[in-house]
Amino acid sequence: MYMNRRIGHLDADCFYVSCERVRHGCLRGQAVGVLSNQGACVIAKSYEMKARGVTTGMPIWEALPLCPEAIFIKRDFEWYEVLSRRIREIAERFSPAVEYYSIDEMFFDARGMDFAAARNLQQCILDETGVPVSVGVSLSKILAKLASSSGKPFGCTMATEPEDIKKLLRDRPVEKITGIARRSAKKLLGYGIRTCEEFVRADRRLIRRLLTKRGEDLWWELSGTAVLPIQTTRAAHKNLSRGGSLGIATSDPDRLTGWVARNAERLVEALDHHQVDCGVLAMALQFKDGGASSWRSSLPIATADFSLLHEAGLKLLAQCWPPGIVVSYMHLIAEELSVRAFAQRGLFDAPDPRQRAIAEVKRRINERVGRFTLRSGATLPLADLYADETCSYDICDIYGKTCF
Numbered sequence: 549m550y551m552n553r554r555i556g557h558l559d560a561d562c563f564y565v566s567c568e569r570v571r572h573g574c575l576r577g578q579a580v581g582v583l584s585n586q587g588a589c590v591i592a593k594s595y596e597m598k599a600r601g602v603t604t605g606m607p608i609w610e611a612l613p614l615c616p617e618a619i620f621i622k623r624d625f626e627w628y629e630v631l632s633r634r635i636r637e638i639a640e641r642f643s644p645a646v647e648y649y650s651i652d653e654m655f656f657d658a659r660g661m662d663f664a665a666a667r668n669l670q671q672c673i674l675d676e677t678g679v680p681v682s683v684g685v686s687l688s689k690i691l692a693k694l695a696s697s698s699g700k701p702f703g704c705t706m707a708t709e710p711e712d713i714k715k716l717l718r719d720r721p722v723e724k725i726t727g728i729a730r731r732s733a734k735k736l737l738g739y740g741i742r743t744c745e746e747f748v749r750a751d752r753r754l755i756r757r758l759l760t761k762r763g764e765d766l767w768w769e770l771s772g773t774a775v776l777p778i779q780t781t782r783a784a785h786k787n788l789s790r791g792g793s794l795g796i797a798t799s800d801p802d803r804l805t806g807w808v809a810r811n812a813e814r815l816v817e818a819l820d821h822h823q824v825d826c827g828v829l830a831m832a833l834q835f836k837d838g839g840a841s842s843w844r845s846s847l848p849i850a851t852a853d854f855s856l857l858h859e860a861g862l863k864l865l866a867q868c869w870p871p872g873i874v875v876s877y878m879h880l881i882a883e884e885l886s887v888r889a890f891a892q893r894g895l896f897d898a899p900d901p902r903q904r905a906i907a908e909v910k911r912r913i914n915e916r917v918g919r920f921t922l923r924s925g926a927t928l929p930l931a932d933l934y935a936d937e938t939c940s941y942d943i944c945d946i947y948g949k950t951c952f
């Protein structure tokens with residue numbers, strides 16, 4: 549029954565930890581935590597560590613007392629990306645259409661796939677990459693994702709018959725559905741909708757009124773009608789962002805302007821990589837006391853020029869940051885992207901030719917000698933950061949958890 553419209557989801561089990569275990573076998577069976585770039589927060593943990601109460605995002609000084617024998621490792625996205633691509637290649641042998649949803653999650657067309665075939669896929673991934681994954685097969689993407697998460701770790705869950713699906717939805721809080729944030733869950737609670745089962749039983753029009761079309765799509769998906777297609781090609785970027793945790797939170801104006809320069813240089817790399825210019829630059833700051841601030845400004849021309857972006861970034865910092873306030877996160881976001889080949893550039897608004905020449909020299913030297921070898925002098929207050937080589941790599945496209 550329904551063999552022709554099955555959709556699968558695979559999700560690596562504690563992916564970053566599993567990747568580290570592939571190359572460091574001695575980590576198997578140990579409590580392992582993978583740390584953020586600046587080494588302050590646990591961004592992934594093994595099940596052994598989870599059992600001790602360590603949560604994702606917890607600072608290392610809180611995690612250590614809970615789990616003193618733990619082994620902590622700095623993250624290495626380049627390695628995780630290698631294994632991620634291998635997993636995708638294996639999935640593509642089993643399925644005519646694979647959607648690369650995030651570095652450790654993929655949806656796939658599972659038509660004709662039964663339990664034995666799904667197990668076989670899972671086993672091949674383990675044998676060939678060393679990474680354990682959980683697999684779910686159901687009638688829609690959202691159901692498949694619920695199925696895979698219900699069987700973690702190393703589960704293989706088929707939820708293709710009405711009884712299986714009922715079981716999957718029963719007692720599962722609506723917040724477990726991707727796309728239903730806390731605010732939406734609160735709205736639903738006002739109508740007595742707490743579980744996925746109550747969600748599909750609710751009137752579809754009510755869901756649409758409360759959560760717009762996106763909510764209605766989820767209603768169809770959970771009811772077993774696939775409305776979200778498997779996307780094998782990635783949509784063009786709406787925006788590109790660079791930044792993140794500052795590691796050591798700071799209110800030092802020199803360090804903050806250093807971060808603006810660093811993030812602007814990384815943003816230029818990303819814009820060059822995608823061959824786009826940006827028309828609007830935005831900045832988002834998070835403060836240590838829990839507050840946040842963001843601002844955006846239109847650029848005089850669509851550009852990927854460092855000097856223009858850097859200058860705009862400094863103005864945004866002045867608007868976003870009340871002096872003295874301690875900043876813990878900074879993002880620079882390029883918006884209103886335009887493909888370079890189609891850009892119409894006026895004769896007089898091209899960037900200063902000297903700046904363009906500097907940018908070109910910088911790009912060539914860094915390409916040959918190494919990333920950030922030649923960089924803006926405005927990054928000098930962050931010399932410690934550039935001396936730490938674990939800060940020098942960058943996955944090409946992580947935005948939230950979605951990449952590539």
Ligand SMILES: [Mg+2]
Pocket residue numbers: 559560561562563652
């Ligand atoms: Mg995962």
